[in-house]
Amino acid sequence: MNLEDYRNEIDRIDGELLSLLEERMRAVSGIVQIKKEAGLAILDKDREKAVFEKLEKQLGDSDFKDSILRTFEDILKQSRQYQEAKLEN
Ligand SMILES: C=C(O[C@@H]1C=C(C(=O)O)C=C[C@H]1O)C(=O)O
Numbered sequence: 001m002n003l004e005d006y007r008n009e010i011d012r013i014d015g016e017l018l019s020l021l022e023e024r025m026r027a028v029s030g031i032v033q034i035k036k037e038a039g040l041a042i043l044d045k046d047r048e049k050a051v052f053e054k055l056e057k058q059l060g061d062s063d064f065k066d067s068i069l070r071t072f073e074d075i076l077k078q079s080r081q082y083q084e085a086k087l088e089n
Helices: 003-038 045-058 062-088
Strands: none
Touching: 003 062, 045 062
């Protein structure tokens, strides 16, 4: 594959990631409504530990481990920030 081929592949993958991230945020949006009604805390450390344990098990190429896990740390951080903003309103 040449440079353009790889970039086309990245564009396709970015499109898939975008849809999946939107889908994930829609689920987060449902969760924050439940938390709001039940008066539950946004941060759930046990759940986050379980999320990361699952991800580590599913990881295929260990060479990407640190980069991918850091990306998920950001995804969860954004998820919490979104929920905090929703709870403020
Ligand atoms: C979405 C939740 O809220 C927080 C964000 C999480 C996530 O984005 O995966 C996981 C746990 C919580 O700290 C949840 O409680 O499931």
